[in-house]
Amino acid sequence: MTWVAWRLQRTETLVALLVLALVAVLLVPTGISMANAYHHDGIGSCLSSNPGFACSNKIGAFQSQYQTLNFITNWFTLLPGVLGVLLAAPFILDLEHGTYRLAWTQSITRRRWLLIKLGLAVLAVIAANEALSLLISWWRAPLTQITGRLDSGTYDTTGTVAIGYGLFALGLALALGALWRRSAVSLTVGFVGYFAVRIIDEYWLRGKLVSPLHAVWHGTQVPGYLSSASILSQTVTVNGRVVESNSSSGGVLGAHSQLAAPGSGQHAVFHATYQPASFFWTLQIRETLLFTAVGAAMLLFAAWWTYRRAV
Amino acid sequence: MIAFHLDNRSGVPAYLQLVLQVRHAVRMGILRPGDQLPTVKEVVSSLTINPNTVLHAYRQLDMERLVEGRRGVGTFVAENPQLVPPDGLDALRATLERWVTSARGLGLDDEAMAGLFGEAVRGSSSTDESKVA
Amino acid sequence: MSDFCVVRTRGLGKRYGAAWALRDCTLEIPSGTVTALVGSNGAGKTTLLHLITGLGRPTDGSVEVLGRSPRDEAQNVLQDVGFVAQDHPLYRNLSIAETLDLGRRLNPHWDGEYARERVSRLGLDPGHRVGKLSGGQQAQIALTLALAKRPQLLVLDEPVASLDPLARREFLSGVLEAVAEAGVTVILSSHIVSELERVCDHLITLAAGHTQLEGSIEELLACHRILIGPRADAASVARVHNVIRESHTERQTTLLVRANGHVYDTCWQQHEVDLEELVLAYMGYDPGTPLAAAPLEPVAR
Numbered sequence: 001m002t003w004v005a006w007r008l009q010r011t012e013t014l015v016a017l018l019v020l021a022l023v024a025v026l027l028v029p030t031g032i033s034m035a036n037a038y039h040h041d042g043i044g045s046c047l048s049s050n051p052g053f054a055c056s057n058k059i060g061a062f063q064s065q066y067q068t069l070n071f072i073t074n075w076f077t078l079l080p081g082v083l084g085v086l087l088a089a090p091f092i093l094d095l096e097h098g099t100y101r102l103a104w105t106q107s108i109t110r111r112r113w114l115l116i117k118l119g120l121a122v123l124a125v126i127a128a129n130e131a132l133s134l135l136i137s138w139w140r141a142p143l144t145q146i147t148g149r150l151d152s153g154t155y156d157t158t159g160t161v162a163i164g165y166g167l168f169a170l171g172l173a174l175a176l177g178a179l180w181r182r183s184a185v186s187l188t189v190g191f192v193g194y195f196a197v198r199i200i201d202e203y204w205l206r207g208k209l210v211s212p213l214h215a216v217w218h219g220t221q222v223p224g225y226l227s228s229a230s231i232l233s234q235t236v237t238v239n240g241r242v243v244e245s246n247s248s249s250g251g252v253l254g255a256h257s258q259l260a261a262p263g264s265g266q267h268a269v270f271h272a273t274y275q276p277a278s279f280f281w282t283l284q285i286r287e288t289l290l291f292t293a294v295g296a297a298m299l300l301f302a303a304w305w306t307y308r309r310a311v
Numbered sequence: 312m313i314a315f316h317l318d319n320r321s322g323v324p325a326y327l328q329l330v331l332q333v334r335h336a337v338r339m340g341i342l343r344p345g346d347q348l349p350t351v352k353e354v355v356s357s358l359t360i361n362p363n364t365v366l367h368a369y370r371q372l373d374m375e376r377l378v379e380g381r382r383g384v385g386t387f388v389a390e391n392p393q394l395v396p397p398d399g400l401d402a403l404r405a406t407l408e409r410w411v412t413s414a415r416g417l418g419l420d421d422e423a424m425a426g427l428f429g430e431a432v433r434g435s436s437s438t439d440e441s442k443v444a
Numbered sequence: 445m446s447d448f449c450v451v452r453t454r455g456l457g458k459r460y461g462a463a464w465a466l467r468d469c470t471l472e473i474p475s476g477t478v479t480a481l482v483g484s485n486g487a488g489k490t491t492l493l494h495l496i497t498g499l500g501r502p503t504d505g506s507v508e509v510l511g512r513s514p515r516d517e518a519q520n521v522l523q524d525v526g527f528v529a530q531d532h533p534l535y536r537n538l539s540i541a542e543t544l545d546l547g548r549r550l551n552p553h554w555d556g557e558y559a560r561e562r563v564s565r566l567g568l569d570p571g572h573r574v575g576k577l578s579g580g581q582q583a584q585i586a587l588t589l590a591l592a593k594r595p596q597l598l599v600l601d602e603p604v605a606s607l608d609p610l611a612r613r614e615f616l617s618g619v620l621e622a623v624a625e626a627g628v629t630v631i632l633s634s635h636i637v638s639e640l641e642r643v644c645d646h647l648i649t650l651a652a653g654h655t656q657l658e659g660s661i662e663e664l665l666a667c668h669r670i671l672i673g674p675r676a677d678a679a680s681v682a683r684v685h686n687v688i689r690e691s692h693t694e695r696q697t698t699l700l701v702r703a704n705g706h707v708y709d710t711c712w713q714q715h716e717v718d719l720e721e722l723v724l725a726y727m728g729y730d731p732g733t734p735l736a737a738a739p740l741e742p743v744a745r
Contacts, residue, residue, distance in 0.1 A: 007546075106551050107518075108550050122483055
């Protein structure tokens with residue numbers, strides 16, 4: 001039975017492997033060269049000691065050299081969604097084409113059929129996304145040293161969250177497929193749904209997963225730890241009155257605000273809520289569990305619905 | 312070896328058509344004593360009919376002592392198949408010719424004669440059926 | 445034919461939402477028969493067949509196949525039941541050999557030799573992808589899958605509906621060969637009646653989810669008659685026999701009756717009914733019309 005389920009999933013699994021292979025073709029050569037450049041330019045030592053002018057130039061140059069690739073790999077966070085809906089396809093096609101009637105009138109129970117078919121899809125999603133995560137983590141290592149792991153490009157594609165995302169996308173596509181029994185529509189809406197939920201997650205949910213910390217500082221001396229933190233919101237107050245606020249995580253206000261110019265005479269106080277680099281794994285685990293739990297719930301719904309309702 | 316043919320529109324039950332075709336074949340010498348009839352599976356395959364129909368026909372022929380079934384081997388034409396003897400055929404033909412003359416005398420054309428004759432054949436074959444059923 | 449019943453239903457009903465697709469269905473299918481399940485589209489044929497193969501769960505009543513519930517004991521029952529669903533679904537991307545392998549892996553009793561031999565007799569290359577075969581060839585592969593587990597019961601849902609006449613013939617021949625060889629009991633549904641008379645020996649008709657006719661075709665045809673006579677009221681006939689269909693012209697009345705015993709009234713010309721006419725008449729028959737109280741017996745046996 002396992003062989004049968006695997007054979008019916010073969011095409012989709014090969015496509016997933018192809019996707020991974022294409023990613024590898026892009027990342028492996030560039031990753032090697034980036035790692036070499038990192039060592040060659042001595043960026044590691046730059047970061048560990050106090051950055052002087054020459055060092056920050058080197059770091060800046062290094063970052064801009066790999067800016068395009070960095071930008072491209074940020075979009076790899078869509079891949080768990082792609083892989084998830086892809087591996088939901090065999091199950092939905094079975095329902096769409098009526099071949100489940102063939103499978104369920106051989107001598108196996110439909111419970112067994114559902115268990116093995118869905119189980120294989122889950123395993124494939126986990127394996128593919130784990131491989132993707134490891135590959136991207138390896139590639140990103142030099143950049144991570146510079147910017148920390150909490151900037152959204154890095155956070156989304158490393159650690160364990162990709163697995164949660166993939167299982168979520170799989171569960172969503174399966175649930176839609178169980179209801180609608182149309183593969184094209186289910187996969188499309190499933191992916192769009194994944195995308196929408198990911199946006200909400202990135203700009204709202206993540207900030208809520210762990211209570212953020214607060215930082216307060218005066219003048220232009222931005223605390224160093226903020227450069228590797230995820231900043232959720234910032235405000236600037238002068239004499240207790242809010243003069244500027246920014247709720248995006250793009251850059252630290254304090255570094256650019258003219259209010260902090262020395263000799264301005266104004267007493268500006270900078271506030272920020274942030275999640276420090278040390279929150280990385282806590283965030284990862286909570287987010288992974290959340291997405292996995294929702295994905296699992298939808299998958300179980302798809303299984304239950306099909307088990308009870310399909311004739 | 313005999314090849315069966317079914318006429319869907321003749322109104323004659325399928326099994327009876329098979330019986331009649333075997334009788335005719337034995338009479339004409341197409342089937343000789345000891346020849347094997349097609350197996351049930353072969354007939355079913357070529358005519359796409361229910362196997363029970365074939366079994367019914369072969370059972371009837373067996374009862375008429377025209378054929379005998381040998382278990383596990385097949386159905387064979389009997390050594391002394393009981394049929395209308397050839398002399399009887401000449402007498403029948405003469406009767407038929409007299410009948411045709413009478414019918415023409417009454418003004419019946421070929422079609423009317425065929426219709427009358429067909430009715431009589433069908434009428435007698437259903438009594439045939441109730442006799443042996 | 446033995447008295448053993450392969451399928452037995454009692455008050456079987458299935459409802460989807462508010463609508464009853466099948467209601468109050470009580471029938472028995474004897475072993476060794478080839479039963480035609482006839483009815484217009486939407487009459488409940490597919491629903492009944494799905495309940496027999498365990499694909500659906502009854503809302504009302506019960507169904508037993510080989511003495512067991514096909515839904516609750518699927519693993520046991522389905523070993524002995526071969527099913528070809530409507531439009532003979534197959535996995536298009538598998539080759540013929542892989543499809544047979546699927547059958548081998550998912551069924552405990554599998555006659556691989558029979559399957560391979562049947563495929564080669566059909567002139568098909570086992571390496572061919574199923575999706576590339578013609579409709580008739582696909583139907584034959586689906587049939588091979590069902591027959592190779594050497595079932596006691598073969599259930600076919602409109603197996604020849606989308607096939608050309610030659611493919612239809614070949615498919616039915618294949619089914620009947622299995623009956624001749626192994627004594628398989630067959631239920632096949634169709635909305636085309638004309639071909640069934642020489643293939644089937646039993647009949648079940650469904651209309652709007654209810655069974656109308658059930659029994660051996662020979663007996664059913666024997667107890668129905670067409671009566672033709674001068675224009676008259678059907679009431680006198682209806683007192684004794686069940687009038688299924690009546691039609692009148694200015695001077696003539698034609699009745700199709702289910703006779704309770706002989707029709708003695710000599711003003712009626714009597715004709716036999718053929719299967720197609722019988723089924724058509726019942727399709728237009730309102731089951732609400734009260735039938736004669738006397739038990740029905742076949743005529744002229």
